Amino acid sequence: MAELIYQTDCYIKDFEAKVTRVEGNKVFLDRTAFHPISGGVANDTGFIESSSGRWSVINVVEEGGDVAHLLDSNPDLKVGDAVRGHLDWDRRYRLMRLHTADHILAAILYKEKGALVTGGHIDPEHAKSDFSLERGEREIFEEAIKKVNEIASTGIEVKIYFLPRDEAMKIPGIVKLAAKMPPDVEKLRIVEIPGVDIQADGGPHVRNTKEIGEVKLLKVENKGKGKKRIYFTIS
Template identity: 65%
Template sequence: RLHTAAHIITAILYKNYNALITGGHIYPDYAYDDYSLEKFDPKIFRKAIEEANNIVKQGVDVKIYWLRREDALRIPGIVKLASRMPPDIEVLRIVEIPGIDIQADGGPHVRNVSEIGEIVFLKAVNKGKRKKRLYYTVKP
Protein backbone atom coordinates (compact mmCIF):
# COMPACT_ATOMS: atom_id res chain seq x y z
CA ARG A 1 0.00 0.00 0.00
CA LEU A 2 2.79 2.43 0.90
CA HIS A 3 4.75 1.64 -2.26
CA THR A 4 1.80 2.35 -4.56
CA ALA A 5 1.05 5.51 -2.54
CA ALA A 6 4.66 6.60 -3.15
CA HIS A 7 4.16 6.26 -6.91
CA ILE A 8 1.08 8.48 -6.82
CA ILE A 9 2.65 11.15 -4.58
CA THR A 10 5.83 11.18 -6.67
CA ALA A 11 3.86 11.56 -9.92
CA ILE A 12 1.94 14.51 -8.45
CA LEU A 13 5.07 16.27 -7.19
CA TYR A 14 6.76 15.76 -10.56
CA LYS A 15 3.72 17.06 -12.47
CA ASN A 16 3.13 20.09 -10.23
CA TYR A 17 6.69 21.05 -9.21
CA ASN A 18 9.00 19.14 -11.56
CA ALA A 19 10.41 17.50 -8.41
CA LEU A 20 12.21 14.20 -8.74
CA ILE A 21 12.36 11.56 -6.05
CA THR A 22 15.97 11.28 -4.87
CA GLY A 23 15.65 8.64 -2.17
CA GLY A 24 13.35 7.08 0.34
CA HIS A 25 12.52 4.08 2.46
CA ILE A 26 9.40 2.09 3.20
CA TYR A 27 8.96 0.68 6.70
CA PRO A 28 6.08 -1.59 7.75
CA ASP A 29 4.02 1.28 9.19
CA TYR A 30 5.26 4.43 7.43
CA ALA A 31 7.49 5.67 4.63
CA TYR A 32 9.59 8.65 3.70
CA ASP A 33 10.67 9.99 0.34
CA ASP A 34 13.15 12.73 -0.54
CA TYR A 35 12.34 15.18 -3.32
CA SER A 36 14.43 17.65 -5.30
CA LEU A 37 12.34 20.65 -4.27
CA GLU A 38 14.11 24.01 -4.05
CA LYS A 39 11.74 25.54 -1.51
CA PHE A 40 10.84 23.98 1.84
CA ASP A 41 7.12 24.31 2.34
CA PRO A 42 5.19 21.52 4.10
CA LYS A 43 2.02 22.79 2.38
CA ILE A 44 3.39 21.43 -0.91
CA PHE A 45 3.43 17.93 0.58
CA ARG A 46 0.04 18.34 2.25
CA LYS A 47 -1.51 19.40 -1.09
CA ALA A 48 0.15 16.48 -2.89
CA ILE A 49 -1.28 14.03 -0.36
CA GLU A 50 -4.72 15.62 -0.67
CA GLU A 51 -4.54 15.18 -4.45
CA ALA A 52 -3.25 11.61 -4.02
CA ASN A 53 -6.19 10.76 -1.76
CA ASN A 54 -8.57 12.03 -4.44
CA ILE A 55 -6.93 9.61 -6.90
CA VAL A 56 -7.22 6.78 -4.36
CA LYS A 57 -10.96 7.44 -4.11
CA GLN A 58 -11.28 7.04 -7.90
CA GLY A 59 -10.35 3.37 -7.63
CA VAL A 60 -7.97 3.13 -10.60
CA ASP A 61 -6.69 -0.36 -11.44
CA VAL A 62 -2.91 -0.83 -11.27
CA LYS A 63 -1.57 -2.54 -14.39
CA ILE A 64 1.55 -4.70 -14.25
CA TYR A 65 3.12 -6.07 -17.41
CA TRP A 66 6.47 -6.84 -19.01
CA LEU A 67 8.15 -5.06 -21.92
CA ARG A 68 11.35 -5.58 -23.81
CA ARG A 69 13.92 -3.03 -22.65
CA GLU A 70 14.06 -1.22 -26.00
CA ASP A 71 10.25 -0.82 -26.03
CA ALA A 72 10.14 0.35 -22.41
CA LEU A 73 12.82 2.97 -23.02
CA ARG A 74 10.58 4.60 -25.64
CA ILE A 75 7.89 5.40 -23.04
CA PRO A 76 8.12 8.96 -21.67
CA GLY A 77 8.41 9.02 -17.90
CA ILE A 78 10.17 5.72 -17.32
CA VAL A 79 13.32 6.43 -19.29
CA LYS A 80 15.27 7.84 -16.34
CA LEU A 81 14.53 4.94 -14.05
CA ALA A 82 14.74 2.23 -16.67
CA SER A 83 18.04 3.53 -18.02
CA ARG A 84 19.60 3.12 -14.55
CA MET A 85 18.89 -0.58 -14.58
CA PRO A 86 21.75 -2.92 -15.40
CA PRO A 87 22.15 -3.18 -19.17
CA ASP A 88 21.86 -6.99 -19.11
CA ILE A 89 18.18 -6.82 -18.06
CA GLU A 90 16.38 -7.37 -21.37
CA VAL A 91 12.77 -7.42 -20.12
CA LEU A 92 11.44 -4.85 -17.66
CA ARG A 93 8.47 -5.09 -15.31
CA ILE A 94 6.24 -2.07 -15.88
CA VAL A 95 3.85 -0.73 -13.24
CA GLU A 96 1.23 1.62 -14.64
CA ILE A 97 -1.45 3.59 -12.83
CA PRO A 98 -3.29 4.79 -15.96
CA GLY A 99 -3.34 8.55 -16.30
CA ILE A 100 -1.15 8.94 -13.20
CA ASP A 101 2.19 7.14 -13.41
CA ILE A 102 4.17 4.59 -15.38
CA GLN A 103 7.54 3.21 -14.28
CA ALA A 104 9.83 0.25 -14.56
CA ASP A 105 9.49 -1.18 -11.06
CA GLY A 106 9.97 -4.43 -9.21
CA GLY A 107 8.16 -3.56 -5.98
CA PRO A 108 4.91 -4.83 -4.48
CA HIS A 109 1.71 -3.03 -5.45
CA VAL A 110 -2.01 -3.14 -4.78
CA ARG A 111 -4.33 -4.23 -7.59
CA ASN A 112 -6.46 -1.11 -7.33
CA VAL A 113 -5.46 2.22 -5.76
CA SER A 114 -8.58 2.13 -3.56
CA GLU A 115 -6.82 -0.64 -1.58
CA ILE A 116 -4.28 1.96 -0.35
CA GLY A 117 -6.76 3.50 2.08
CA GLU A 118 -6.19 7.05 3.27
CA ILE A 119 -2.70 8.51 2.83
CA VAL A 120 -1.78 10.51 5.93
CA PHE A 121 0.84 13.28 6.15
CA LEU A 122 3.13 12.74 9.15
CA LYS A 123 5.78 15.45 8.78
CA ALA A 124 8.09 17.27 6.40
CA VAL A 125 11.80 17.85 7.04
CA ASN A 126 14.26 20.12 5.26
CA LYS A 127 17.31 17.91 4.66
CA GLY A 128 19.20 20.57 2.71
CA LYS A 129 19.37 22.12 -0.72
CA ARG A 130 17.06 20.28 -3.14
CA LYS A 131 16.36 17.55 -0.57
CA LYS A 132 13.01 17.85 1.15
CA ARG A 133 11.72 14.80 3.01
CA LEU A 134 8.10 13.73 3.31
CA TYR A 135 7.00 11.24 5.98
CA TYR A 136 3.61 9.61 5.47
CA THR A 137 1.58 6.54 6.31
CA VAL A 138 -1.64 4.88 5.19
CA LYS A 139 -4.65 3.84 7.21
CA PRO A 140 -7.59 1.62 6.25
Protein backbone atom coordinates in the same frame (compact mmCIF):
# COMPACT_ATOMS: atom_id res chain seq x y z
CA MET B 1 18.38 -17.23 -9.93
CA ALA B 2 15.05 -17.89 -8.22
CA GLU B 3 11.76 -17.33 -10.01
CA LEU B 4 10.33 -14.17 -8.42
CA ILE B 5 6.70 -15.10 -7.90
CA TYR B 6 5.72 -11.68 -6.52
CA GLN B 7 6.68 -9.98 -9.77
CA THR B 8 3.74 -11.59 -11.57
CA ASP B 9 1.34 -12.02 -8.63
CA CYS B 10 1.82 -9.83 -5.55
CA TYR B 11 -1.03 -11.56 -3.70
CA ILE B 12 0.45 -15.05 -3.37
CA LYS B 13 0.95 -15.61 0.36
CA ASP B 14 2.01 -19.28 0.37
CA PHE B 15 4.10 -21.17 -2.13
CA GLU B 16 5.99 -24.41 -2.70
CA ALA B 17 9.64 -24.51 -3.73
CA LYS B 18 12.82 -26.57 -3.70
CA VAL B 19 16.07 -25.77 -1.98
CA THR B 20 18.92 -24.91 -4.35
CA ARG B 21 21.58 -23.93 -1.80
CA VAL B 22 22.12 -23.72 1.97
CA GLU B 23 24.83 -21.58 3.60
CA GLY B 24 24.55 -21.52 7.37
CA ASN B 25 21.23 -19.84 8.13
CA LYS B 26 20.82 -18.68 4.52
CA VAL B 27 18.56 -20.68 2.22
CA PHE B 28 18.19 -20.23 -1.53
CA LEU B 29 15.13 -21.53 -3.40
CA ASP B 30 14.22 -22.20 -7.03
CA ARG B 31 11.20 -19.88 -6.65
CA THR B 32 10.06 -17.44 -3.99
CA ALA B 33 7.26 -15.05 -3.07
CA PHE B 34 9.48 -13.33 -0.49
CA HIS B 35 10.45 -9.84 -1.66
CA PRO B 36 14.06 -8.91 -0.77
CA ILE B 37 14.86 -5.40 0.39
CA SER B 38 15.23 -3.48 -2.86
CA GLY B 39 14.14 -0.30 -4.55
CA GLY B 40 13.67 1.31 -1.17
CA VAL B 41 10.99 -1.19 -0.11
CA ALA B 42 11.57 -3.26 3.03
CA ASN B 43 11.86 -7.04 2.80
CA ASP B 44 9.16 -9.57 3.55
CA THR B 45 9.23 -11.82 6.61
CA GLY B 46 7.37 -15.02 7.46
CA PHE B 47 8.47 -18.64 7.74
CA ILE B 48 9.64 -21.64 5.75
CA GLU B 49 8.69 -25.19 6.68
CA SER B 50 9.46 -28.70 5.51
CA SER B 51 9.00 -32.24 6.81
CA SER B 52 12.04 -31.67 9.03
CA GLY B 53 11.03 -28.42 10.72
CA ARG B 54 9.93 -24.81 10.58
CA TRP B 55 12.09 -21.67 10.56
CA SER B 56 11.26 -17.97 10.71
CA VAL B 57 12.42 -15.83 7.79
CA ILE B 58 13.92 -12.77 9.50
CA ASN B 59 15.41 -11.09 6.44
CA VAL B 60 15.49 -11.45 2.65
CA VAL B 61 18.29 -9.99 0.54
CA GLU B 62 19.58 -10.09 -3.01
CA GLU B 63 22.91 -11.89 -3.11
CA GLY B 64 24.98 -12.81 -6.12
CA GLY B 65 22.05 -12.45 -8.48
CA ASP B 66 19.89 -14.70 -6.31
CA VAL B 67 17.58 -14.31 -3.29
CA ALA B 68 18.88 -15.31 0.14
CA HIS B 69 16.33 -16.12 2.87
CA LEU B 70 17.94 -15.52 6.27
CA LEU B 71 16.43 -17.80 8.90
CA ASP B 72 16.39 -17.57 12.68
CA SER B 73 18.65 -20.64 12.95
CA ASN B 74 20.60 -23.05 10.74
CA PRO B 75 17.95 -25.26 9.10
CA ASP B 76 17.91 -29.01 8.69
CA LEU B 77 17.66 -28.65 4.92
CA LYS B 78 19.66 -29.82 1.92
CA VAL B 79 19.66 -29.19 -1.82
CA GLY B 80 16.55 -30.63 -3.46
CA ASP B 81 14.37 -30.60 -0.33
CA ALA B 82 10.78 -29.50 -0.82
CA VAL B 83 9.68 -26.58 1.34
CA ARG B 84 6.65 -24.36 1.73
CA GLY B 85 6.96 -20.63 2.30
CA HIS B 86 4.46 -18.44 4.14
CA LEU B 87 4.52 -14.63 4.09
CA ASP B 88 3.65 -12.35 6.99
CA TRP B 89 0.74 -11.01 4.97
CA ASP B 90 -0.15 -8.06 7.20
CA ARG B 91 3.39 -6.72 6.79
CA ARG B 92 3.47 -7.35 3.03
CA TYR B 93 0.06 -5.81 2.38
CA ARG B 94 0.97 -2.58 4.19
CA LEU B 95 4.17 -2.39 2.13
CA MET B 96 2.13 -2.84 -1.05
CA ARG B 97 -0.33 -0.10 -0.10
CA LEU B 98 2.41 2.34 0.88
CA HIS B 99 4.42 1.53 -2.25
CA THR B 100 1.53 2.26 -4.61
CA ALA B 101 0.75 5.48 -2.71
CA ASP B 102 4.40 6.47 -3.08
CA HIS B 103 4.17 6.05 -6.87
CA ILE B 104 1.14 8.35 -7.01
CA LEU B 105 2.90 10.94 -4.86
CA ALA B 106 6.03 10.81 -7.04
CA ALA B 107 3.90 11.22 -10.17
CA ILE B 108 2.14 14.29 -8.78
CA LEU B 109 5.36 16.04 -7.71
CA TYR B 110 7.06 15.11 -11.00
CA LYS B 111 4.23 16.51 -13.14
CA GLU B 112 3.55 19.63 -11.07
CA LYS B 113 7.01 20.52 -9.76
CA GLY B 114 9.42 18.62 -12.01
CA ALA B 115 10.72 16.85 -8.89
CA LEU B 116 12.69 13.62 -9.10
CA VAL B 117 13.01 11.07 -6.31
CA THR B 118 16.48 11.32 -4.74
CA GLY B 119 16.03 8.66 -2.06
CA GLY B 120 13.60 7.03 0.30
CA HIS B 121 12.51 3.91 2.12
CA ILE B 122 9.24 2.13 2.82
CA ASP B 123 8.70 0.25 6.08
CA PRO B 124 5.37 -1.23 7.22
CA GLU B 125 4.89 1.70 9.62
CA HIS B 126 5.52 4.54 7.20
CA ALA B 127 7.23 5.70 4.01
CA LYS B 128 9.78 8.43 3.56
CA SER B 129 10.68 9.95 0.21
CA ASP B 130 13.24 12.56 -0.78
CA PHE B 131 12.49 14.91 -3.68
CA SER B 132 14.63 17.32 -5.68
CA LEU B 133 12.75 20.43 -4.63
CA GLU B 134 14.24 23.84 -3.89
CA ARG B 135 11.13 24.90 -2.00
CA GLY B 136 9.71 22.48 0.51
CA GLU B 137 6.98 24.25 2.44
CA ARG B 138 4.66 21.85 4.24
CA GLU B 139 1.74 23.24 2.24
CA ILE B 140 3.24 21.82 -0.98
CA PHE B 141 3.21 18.31 0.47
CA GLU B 142 -0.17 18.74 2.15
CA GLU B 143 -1.65 19.57 -1.23
CA ALA B 144 0.16 16.65 -2.87
CA ILE B 145 -1.11 14.18 -0.24
CA LYS B 146 -4.63 15.55 -0.71
CA LYS B 147 -4.35 14.78 -4.42
CA VAL B 148 -2.95 11.30 -3.68
CA ASN B 149 -6.08 10.54 -1.65
CA GLU B 150 -8.37 11.94 -4.33
CA ILE B 151 -6.73 9.77 -7.00
CA ALA B 152 -6.60 6.65 -4.81
CA SER B 153 -10.29 6.91 -3.93
CA THR B 154 -11.31 6.72 -7.61
CA GLY B 155 -10.39 3.03 -7.72
CA ILE B 156 -7.92 2.78 -10.60
CA GLU B 157 -6.81 -0.72 -11.58
CA VAL B 158 -3.01 -1.01 -11.33
CA LYS B 159 -1.41 -2.74 -14.31
CA ILE B 160 1.80 -4.77 -14.13
CA TYR B 161 3.45 -6.04 -17.30
CA PHE B 162 6.83 -6.45 -19.00
CA LEU B 163 8.27 -4.51 -21.93
CA PRO B 164 11.53 -4.79 -23.90
CA ARG B 165 13.99 -2.42 -22.24
CA ASP B 166 14.56 -0.27 -25.34
CA GLU B 167 10.81 0.20 -25.80
CA ALA B 168 10.21 0.98 -22.13
CA MET B 169 12.98 3.58 -21.94
CA LYS B 170 11.25 5.63 -24.67
CA ILE B 171 8.24 6.27 -22.39
CA PRO B 172 8.35 9.80 -20.90
CA GLY B 173 8.73 9.74 -17.11
CA ILE B 174 9.42 5.99 -16.97
CA VAL B 175 12.33 6.77 -14.61
CA LYS B 176 11.67 9.15 -11.72
CA LEU B 177 14.81 8.38 -9.74
CA ALA B 178 17.40 11.15 -9.92
CA ALA B 179 20.50 8.96 -9.78
CA LYS B 180 19.46 5.43 -10.69
CA MET B 181 18.54 3.75 -13.94
CA PRO B 182 16.61 0.47 -14.28
CA PRO B 183 18.72 -2.71 -14.45
CA ASP B 184 20.38 -3.52 -17.77
CA VAL B 185 18.13 -6.47 -18.55
CA GLU B 186 16.31 -7.53 -21.70
CA LYS B 187 12.83 -6.80 -20.31
CA LEU B 188 11.68 -4.32 -17.67
CA ARG B 189 8.78 -4.81 -15.31
CA ILE B 190 6.38 -1.89 -15.68
CA VAL B 191 3.91 -0.69 -13.05
CA GLU B 192 1.23 1.55 -14.54
CA ILE B 193 -1.55 3.46 -12.83
CA PRO B 194 -3.44 4.52 -15.98
CA GLY B 195 -3.73 8.26 -16.38
CA VAL B 196 -1.54 8.84 -13.32
CA ASP B 197 1.84 7.15 -13.45
CA ILE B 198 4.02 4.66 -15.27
CA GLN B 199 7.36 3.47 -13.89
CA ALA B 200 9.89 0.70 -14.27
CA ASP B 201 9.63 -1.04 -10.89
CA GLY B 202 10.34 -4.46 -9.41
CA GLY B 203 8.39 -4.37 -6.14
CA PRO B 204 4.94 -5.44 -4.93
CA HIS B 205 1.84 -3.26 -5.43
CA VAL B 206 -1.91 -3.41 -4.83
CA ARG B 207 -4.29 -4.26 -7.68
CA ASN B 208 -6.54 -1.24 -7.17
CA THR B 209 -5.77 2.19 -5.77
CA LYS B 210 -8.80 1.98 -3.43
CA GLU B 211 -6.86 -0.60 -1.43
CA ILE B 212 -4.40 2.10 -0.37
CA GLY B 213 -6.82 3.59 2.16
CA GLU B 214 -6.22 7.09 3.50
CA VAL B 215 -2.72 8.54 3.18
CA LYS B 216 -1.66 10.80 6.06
CA LEU B 217 1.22 13.26 6.09
CA LEU B 218 3.46 12.81 9.13
CA LYS B 219 6.21 15.39 8.70
CA VAL B 220 8.39 17.28 6.24
CA GLU B 221 12.15 17.85 6.59
CA ASN B 222 14.69 19.99 4.78
CA LYS B 223 17.66 17.70 4.03
CA GLY B 224 19.79 20.31 2.29
CA LYS B 225 19.76 22.32 -0.90
CA GLY B 226 17.36 20.86 -3.43
CA LYS B 227 16.38 17.94 -1.18
CA LYS B 228 13.14 17.78 0.77
CA ARG B 229 11.94 14.72 2.69
CA ILE B 230 8.34 13.72 3.37
CA TYR B 231 7.12 11.07 5.81
CA PHE B 232 3.66 9.59 5.38
CA THR B 233 1.59 6.61 6.49
CA ILE B 234 -1.75 4.94 5.73
CA SER B 235 -4.85 4.03 7.68
